[in-house]
Amino acid sequence: MSDELIQIETPFAFNEENQRAFDALIGRYPVKEAAMLPTLHLAQRQAGYITPAVMKYVAEQLEVSVMKVKDVVTFYPMFFEEPVGEYVIRVCHTLPCALQDCQVVLEHLKEKLGTDVASETNLAKGTTADSKFTLMKVECLASCDVAPVIMINDDLYKNLTPEKVDEILDNL
Amino acid sequence: MAEEKRILYEHLDVPDINTFDVFRQYDGYTRFEKAIAEYQPEDIAKMVMDSGLKGRGGAGFSTGLKWSFVPKDIKPCYLCCNADESEPGTFSNRYVLEKNPHLLIEGILICCYAMGIETTYVYIRGEFTLGKKMLDAAIKEAYEKGYLGKDVRGTGLNIDIYTHPGAGAYICGEETGLIESLEGKRGQPRNKPPFPAVEGVFGKPTVVQNVETLCNLPFIVGNGVEWYTQMGPTYADTRSDPPTPDPNTGTKLYCISGDVNEPGVYELELGLTSTELIEVAGGLRGEEVKAVIPGGSSAPILTHYELDTRLDFTSLTLAKSMLGSGGIIVMNETRNIVDCLLNIMKFYAHESCGQCTPCRWGTPWVRDIVQRIADGNGRKSTITRPKFGVAENGRWGDTGETEEIYEDLDLLESVANNIANVDTMTWNTICVFGIAVSWPAVSYMRKFRPEFEAAIREGKLVTLSVAEATVPPEENYAYQQRFVPKEFADL
Ligand SMILES: Cc1cc2nc3c(=O)[nH]c(=O)nc-3n(C[C@H](O)[C@H](O)[C@H](O)COP(=O)(O)O)c2cc1C
Ligand code: SF4
Ligand code: FES
Numbered sequence: 246m247s248d249e250l251i252q253i254e255t256p257f258a259f260n261e262e263n264q265r266a267f268d269a270l271i272g273r274y275p276v277k278e279a280a281m282l283p284t285l286h287l288a289q290r291q292a293g294y295i296t297p298a299v300m301k302y303v304a305e306q307l308e309v310s311v312m313k314v315k316d317v318v319t320f321y322p323m324f325f326e327e328p329v330g331e332y333v334i335r336v337c338h339t340l341p342c343a344l345q346d347c348q349v350v351l352e353h354l355k356e357k358l359g360t361d362v363a364s365e366t367n368l369a370k371g372t373t374a375d376s377k378f379t380l381m382k383v384e385c386l387a388s389c390d391v392a393p394v395i396m397i398n399d400d401l402y403k404n405l406t407p408e409k410v411d412e413i414l415d416n417l
Numbered sequence: 418m419a420e421e422k423r424i425l426y427e428h429l430d431v432p433d434i435n436t437f438d439v440f441r442q443y444d445g446y447t448r449f450e451k452a453i454a455e456y457q458p459e460d461i462a463k464m465v466m467d468s469g470l471k472g473r474g475g476a477g478f479s480t481g482l483k484w485s486f487v488p489k490d491i492k493p494c495y496l497c498c499n500a501d502e503s504e505p506g507t508f509s510n511r512y513v514l515e516k517n518p519h520l521l522i523e524g525i526l527i528c529c530y531a532m533g534i535e536t537t538y539v540y541i542r543g544e545f546t547l548g549k550k551m552l553d554a555a556i557k558e559a560y561e562k563g564y565l566g567k568d569v570r571g572t573g574l575n576i577d578i579y580t581h582p583g584a585g586a587y588i589c590g591e592e593t594g595l596i597e598s599l600e601g602k603r604g605q606p607r608n609k610p611p612f613p614a615v616e617g618v619f620g621k622p623t624v625v626q627n628v629e630t631l632c633n634l635p636f637i638v639g640n641g642v643e644w645y646t647q648m649g650p651t652y653a654d655t656r657s658d659p660p661t662p663d664p665n666t667g668t669k670l671y672c673i674s675g676d677v678n679e680p681g682v683y684e685l686e687l688g689l690t691s692t693e694l695i696e697v698a699g700g701l702r703g704e705e706v707k708a709v710i711p712g713g714s715s716a717p718i719l720t721h722y723e724l725d726t727r728l729d730f731t732s733l734t735l736a737k738s739m740l741g742s743g744g745i746i747v748m749n750e751t752r753n754i755v756d757c758l759l760n761i762m763k764f765y766a767h768e769s770c771g772q773c774t775p776c777r778w779g780t781p782w783v784r785d786i787v788q789r790i791a792d793g794n795g796r797k798s799t800i801t802r803p804k805f806g807v808a809e810n811g812r813w814g815d816t817g818e819t820e821e822i823y824e825d826l827d828l829l830e831s832v833a834n835n836i837a838n839v840d841t842m843t844w845n846t847i848c849v850f851g852i853a854v855s856w857p858a859v860s861y862m863r864k865f866r867p868e869f870e871a872a873i874r875e876g877k878l879v880t881l882s883v884a885e886a887t888v889p890p891e892e893n894y895a896y897q898q899r900f901v902p903k904e905f906a907d908l
Pocket of ligand 1: 480589590631
């Protein structure tokens, strides 16, 4: 991906706080490239999702090609290349959660939010019209003892039932 | 009833144990201090070897032996702590990170001292935001108190710990995938050899160790090898003459989920049976145990005939399964095994890293076959085999006998075995993810074949009773290695 091909709508640069965090990160590794994942996490937190401008900026900071950044971004499910809602709801649907009826929770969320479930290549499908929520399925969140579980942004919610889901969404 | 033996988890629920001061009140860092005051690094490595500690992350490889492969003359050497915990059914590392992070730091310090390591990366899965926050705070405190950084406690040791977040890919739990990911690339596993112990992260020798494994170290050093080896069974490995001891020492953080009344993490000595463990976890929810997955979703399933198999490394290997990560998933009589397999195969199809053709294509193919069976479109045919014998008319010839062939089940086994062959234990892939796919696929199908056949025959999922669904051990080779490797034959 050469510079001409990238349409940069909004240029990206770290804000002051993230710049400090980035500077601290870079000293931890013998090669700059190794800071890729934490840097992308910082950037995604600031920009909302990984835009071409973000990739270009990260590539410059880590002194690697834009293609290399793109390569990494496409591999990891936690990096989004499309806009997502203010709240990203991750519903675990692996076996232990499935044994505790996670399907009921998922169906309830679909109905309540009035949206489908996002797929990795189509996040818009799971995003509500007001861009408030994005609903997606994820694999085991390592909390099977308190299944079924969901994560809303950084927070884990346990032992869910449709009633509890209502309560949680009302309190957001 | 088997009793919990809390060692790693003993102080887990003490309020504020995540702070340095409270941790210190409960012997915190005294084991590390003992290590540096009383022992040379080689002594610690020898203690770990003698303790028989086996890796708790999945492979169950002897920790002492792994350390002995690390070349002493190449520096720097790195420690990567594997806190990626993504194996479905496993959740013990999470509690260590969230509640007692200083214990992990002490374990890391002991490992660093023994191996002359200065830099540790803790690879934490991206979803563990709270765990990472707690560990980061504990690391900060440890720096302030002089247990990390330059010249630790005036010993001249320099030790740094950094946390590194993953981003949602299961395969980054595999040690070489973890290393690639740590280097800032896609988490695609590397060919072995070279093993990470010789050439790991940044091309340097690297020790990769699970959180739970490292948390054992303070107790081995603090209480001594003799105390440690009293816990758990030690078998005699008769593959050598004279037999060598095969230790399954210590405790295990068993994670139990599924159909039990009180799911959770139970720390017990290695070597209890599934029946005992279910009892400890508040008993079965339901009438009967249909199946137990003993070591995370990658492990071959156990039937109700196998509930007295001891849940330790050796016994489960001999039962043709594995202890893996210690994630135990219990299923009662209401569960449909085809449905369970479908769930697991969707997981693997999603998580294949895509490097090797058999895994990239085979795993979704297996998923599709199971999906087809679950949807009621499983393929079967009734064929007329030419079978020679005395026919109806009393003459010698083709008897015209018919046989039902469940094509999709043969196909399932064939595709799975071509990713990794569970009978010969050979695989056509770079990493053992392949075997983690074919192990469940083939074992579920062979051990619960009637349920698969019923789904194909009836054109819909049919949940049979436990007795009907399970193939008894004497009728099925799934329970035994079809080609028993010679060295295992008389173990
Ligand atoms: C597909 C796959 C996934 C794995 N996931 C994990 C994991 O999430 N956590 C872990 O500690 N080990 C995991 N392992 C095992 C590691 O490769 C490695 O054996 C382990 O981290 C070594 O540490 P130990 O000797 O302390 O167990 C996985 C292995 C494979 C093949
Ligand atoms: S076996 Fe599968 S997961 Fe492992 S390296 Fe090959 S493609 Fe990737
Ligand atoms: S399966 Fe949902 S947390 Fe493990």
